[in-house]
Amino acid sequence: MGRYVLRRLLQLIPVFIGTTFLIYAMVWAVPGDPFAGKCGERPCPESYVKEMTEQFNLDDPLVVQYFKYLAQLFSGDFGETYNGVQISQLIANAYPTTVRLALVALVIEAVIGVLAGIITGLRGKGFLDSLVLVSTLFLISLPVFVTGFVLKVWLGTELDLIKTSVGSDPTFGELLVPGFVLGSLSMAYVARLTRTSMMENKRADYVRTAYAKGLEPRRVVGVHLLRNSMIPVITFLGTDLGALMGGAIVTEGVFNIRGIGGLVYKAILTKEGMTVTGIVTLLVLVYLLMNLLVDILYAVLDPRIRYD
Template sequence: MLTYILRRVLQAIPVFFGTTFLIFFMVFAMPADPIAGLSGDKTLNPAVADQLRAQFHLDQPFIVQYFLYMKDFFSGNLGVTFSGQSVNDVFAAAFPVTLQLVVMAVVLEFFLAVFFGLFSGLRKGKLFDNMSLVFALVLSSIPVFVAMFLAQFFIAYKLGWAPVTVGANATLSSMLLPAIVIALTVYVTGMRLMRGSVIEARQGDYVRTAYAKGLTHKRIIPVHIARNSLIPVITNSAASFGALIAGTTITESIFNIPGVGNVLFKAIQNSEVPTVVSFVTILTIIYVVVNILVDLLYAVLDPRIRYV
C-alpha cells in the first residue's frame, strides 16, 4: 500500500510542474499588457509602469518569472494581485464558497446516480428503466448555461422558491438551487454506469450462488449487487468533483457566486499571472489527491482489490 501511494505521488510530480509551466506560459503569451490595463482609459505614467513591471517581475524573461514564482510558491507565498491583495487571502476567501457548492452538487449527483441507476438496473426494460433513460437523455442534451438560466428564471424569479442571485454573503441555502442544477446536469453518466454495473452484477456467479444459498433480495441487493456496482460511480463522482472545483465559472457567473470560478475568470481577463497560476496549481493538487484517495477507497468497497 505504501509503495503504491509513493508511486502515485511520484507520478504527480511531473503533472504538477507540467501544469504550472503550461499555464504560466499561456498567461505569459497573452498579447495584452496587464500593467497598461490598470489605468483604464488613461495613460499610465511610464515611470510608474516600469516600477510596477519590476515589482511583478514582468520585466524579466519568461523562464526567470517562472522560477521566481515557483520559489515563492514553495515558500507559501502565492503572490500579490495587481490591486495589491495577497493571492493567499483571495484564494482563502473564494475557495470555501466553491468547495461548499461543489460538495453539495457532488453529494446530490452521487445519490441521484445510485438511486436511479440501481432501480433502473433492477428493472431493466420496464417502465421505470425506460423513463429514467429518457429523462437522463433530455438532461444530458441541455447545455449547462441554459439549465442555469431556466432554473434561475422559473424557480427563483417566477416562483420565488430560491434567491435569484447568491451575492457576497454566500450561504448553503442560497447555493442550493445552483447545486441541484449542477447535480442534475452531471448525474447522467454516473446513473448509466450504475445501471450497467447492476445489470452485470445480477448475472455474476457470486449473485447466483447467493440466491442458491437461499439469501433474500434484501440481503443480496445491498451487499452483493449495489456494493460491487459502486466503484465506477465513485470514480465518476470523484472526477466530477475535480472537474467542478475548477469548472464552476459559468454557474458562479450566472448566480453571482463569489467563488474560485469568478475570481479566476477575472484574473484571466486582467492577465494576473500569480492569481491564475496559483489557483490552477492548487486545483491540480486537489484533483490529484482526490484521485489517490478514491483509488485507496476501492479496496474498502471491493476486498478483491489489492495494491502492490
C-alpha cells in the same frame, strides 16, 4: 497499502510540476500588454512598467519565471495582483463559497444519480427505466446556463421559492438550487453509469454463485453486486469534484455567487496572470488528491484488489 500511498504521492510530484508549468506557460503566453488599462486611459509610466516587470520576473526566461513562482508558492505566498492586493486573500474570500457549492452539487448528483441508477439497474426495462433514460438525456442535452436560467426564473421570479441572487456568504440551503444546476449534467452521467454497471454485474458469475449458495437477495445486492458496481461510479465522482469547482463560472454567474469562477473570469479579462495561475494550481491539487483517494477506495469496495 502504506507503500502504495507513498509511491503514489511521489508520483504526484512530476505530474504536479508538469501540469502547473503548462498552466503557467499558457497563462503568460497570452498575447497583449499585461499593463494595458492599468493606469486608466493614459499609458502607464515607464517607472511603473519597470517595477511591475521586476516584481513578476517578466524579464526572465519562462522556465526561470516558473521555478521562481513555484518557490514562492511553496512558501505560502501566492503573490499580488497588479493593484497590490494579496491573491491569497482573494482566494480565501472566494474559495470557501465555491467549495460549498461543489460539495452540494456532488452530494446531489451522487444521491439522486446513484439511487436512480440502482433502481433502474435492478428492475430492468420498464416505465421507470425509460423515464430515467429520457430524463437524463434531457439534462445532458440542455446547456447548464439554460437549466440555471429556467430554474431561476421559475422558482425565483414566478413562484418566489428561492432568492434570484445568492448572498456573499451563502448557506448550504441557499446553494441547493445552484448546486443542482451545477451537478445536473454529472448527475445524468452518474445515473446512466450506475445503471449500466448494475445491469452488467447482475449477470456476472459471482452473483449467480451467491444466489446459488442461498444468500438473501438483500445481502447479494448490498455486499456483492453494489460494491463492485460502484467502482466506476466512485472514479467518476472522485474526479468530478475538481471539474465542478473549475466549471462553476456559468452557475456562479447565473446566481450571482461570489466564488472562484467569477474571480477567474475577472482575472482573465484584466490579464491578471498570477491570479489565474494560483487558482488553477489549487484546482490541480484537488484533482490529484481526489485521484489518490479514489485509488485507495478501490481496495475498500472490491476485496479482490490489493496493493502490495
